Amino acid sequence: MGRQHFITEPYYDGQAIRADETHPVIKEVVTGFRQRLDYMNRKHAQTFVVNCVARFPQGSQAETPNQSVSNTLRKFKAKAKRNGMTVQAGWTREQDTSTNPHYHIGIICDGTKTQNGYKACSWLNDIWSKEIAAPSESQMVSLCKPNPQKSPVEQTSSYSPAPTGIKIIRGSSEEKKQLENALNWLSYNAKTNQKGNAPSRQREYNFTRLSGSS
Secondary structure: OOOOOEEOOOEEOOEEOOOEOOEOEEHHHHHHHHHHHHHHHHHOOEEEEEEEEEOOOOOOOOOOHHHHHHHHHHHHHHHHHHOOOOEEEEEEEEOOOOOOOEEEEEEEEEOOOOOOHHHHHHHHHHHHHHHOOOOHHHOOEEEEOOOHHHOOOOOOOOOOOOOOOEEEEOOOOOHHHHHHHHHHHHHHHHEOOOOOOOOOOOOOEEEOOOOOOO
16 A cells, blocks of 8 residues: 555545544545545435444454455445445544454445435445354444534535435535535544554555546
8 A cells, every 4th residue: 555645634625524633534545535425426316425334243353354344345336236226435444452453434325226324234234244254133333323513514404314324416506515524424434543553564445446447
């Protein structure tokens, strides 16, 4: 992985993100999510953004955790395709004092096919559980819901009373604001806190491939 760059200001290309001098974020992660948000917004009339966390069972020892999360997203993307849904996603690896890392996973879906974060989380949990040989009922993948109090962007009618994700409607009066809401939310995954603990030459973030990219 190439050299990382850090953002220490609360804006990226004019959009509000969750960064400041004491809470920097990795620019390459923010850029990756921004590219995929723009790609999906161009491709679909509606886009739905979901955020999850994947963990390992307490007391287990993961031998190839990055391979597990990469396999999970590859299978998740294939399952979505079989169900007629396009998705893009990115993961970031974090680890503090635990023997295993955990992963923040941002998923950007075709919003004409789903607007239910629990659906994406359930799919992800089933696939991840099989990948790490854990029972699916152990719920090693949890859904992270948008928190209006942590976004500087005013909430809009695109949010349901109990939102499980962020909806973007292309061409609507709220499109620009909701794209900013989504990037702000996903920028949390780019925080440097609890990163930097991966073994040498191990990635701490990665993204699904965009169509047409080399």
